[in-house]
Amino acid sequence: MKRLISTFFLSLALALAAIPAGAAELFQDEGVIEPIGHGEVNWTSKQIRARGSGAPNLDAQNVAVVRLGAERAAKMDALRNILEVIKGIRITSDTTFGDQMLKSDLIRAKVEGMVKGARVQNTKYFSDGAVDIIVEMPISGTLSNLALPPTGEHEANGGGKSVGSGLIVDARGTGFVASLSPRVTDEAGNEVYGSTKINNESALRDGLAGYFKGLEEAKKSGRVGDKPIVVKAVKINPANSSLVISKADADRLREPGVDQSFLFKGRVAIIVD
Numbered sequence: 001m002k003r004l005i006s007t008f009f010l011s012l013a014l015a016l017a018a019i020p021a022g023a024a025e026l027f028q029d030e031g032v033i034e035p036i037g038h039g040e041v042n043w044t045s046k047q048i049r050a051r052g053s054g055a056p057n058l059d060a061q062n063v064a065v066v067r068l069g070a071e072r073a074a075k076m077d078a079l080r081n082i083l084e085v086i087k088g089i090r091i092t093s094d095t096t097f098g099d100q101m102l103k104s105d106l107i108r109a110k111v112e113g114m115v116k117g118a119r120v121q122n123t124k125y126f127s128d129g130a131v132d133i134i135v136e137m138p139i140s141g142t143l144s145n146l147a148l149p150p151t152g153e154h155e156a157n158g159g160g161k162s163v164g165s166g167l168i169v170d171a172r173g174t175g176f177v178a179s180l181s182p183r184v185t186d187e188a189g190n191e192v193y194g195s196t197k198i199n200n201e202s203a204l205r206d207g208l209a210g211y212f213k214g215l216e217e218a219k220k221s222g223r224v225g226d227k228p229i230v231v232k233a234v235k236i237n238p239a240n241s242s243l244v245i246s247k248a249d250a251d252r253l254r255e256p257g258v259d260q261s262f263l264f265k266g267r268v269a270i271i272v273d
Contacts, residue, residue: 030044031044036085039081039085043178044212047139048086048139049082049136050078051078051081051133052075052134053131055073070130078134079115079135083115091181092181092241093241107147111146114143117137119137140206140207144203145204150196164228165226165267166225166227166229166267166268167229167262167268168218168230168270169231170230171243171272172273175273176241178270182243184243185242185244185245186245187234198266199264199265202264202265206223207266209266209268211269214271218271228267229252
């Protein structure tokens, strides 16, 4: 009887102490969002989020202890889930972080270490003492640096004729999916843009490309400047899933004497479905 009474009053205290935090949704903002497991990748904001849940331990006799235990369990669950999200992130169209972590103990250890630093973005308390926590961490920077292929060392054709302030590739309708290291080629398979065309600093800070749902969103993002070149991807190369643009568009970008520094600075946006 005493045990039942104790549990009843502890549950009542938890209900009274519950702090409403609003719906613990993942990405409430807009963007190119890809669900992976118990989390999501926002390719537009380049953030990863995952949710974790913690149940109350009603064997404890103190409300604060119950709440703290549930929070700790929720955060540990969220960190496990965000690690699973990272494993599912595509580096290229056919390679994921999980693939790299299987190949390299060093990469796996570094990723697991970074996950511990994920920040709590939202916490929701329930009347029964359970807790939901959402954690968040960026894709760009140290994380992407672990997996990106070598980048360009020198600025490409800077100071020549300006043809635009950036590049927007409209990939809608091609089935293209976002990745950390996208490639754009001409119809003969020659690379127009990829990791070798961007400098390391820009790749780490902003990623190789920004991903957007629409043309106006891409233009207003600030990533491609005020006079971007807009080209339409004609298909995906089935051999490597790179975006293919027409020879005419490719020739315009690599014409001798053309200033290609916007590629070197990663001023590239890709519009996806």
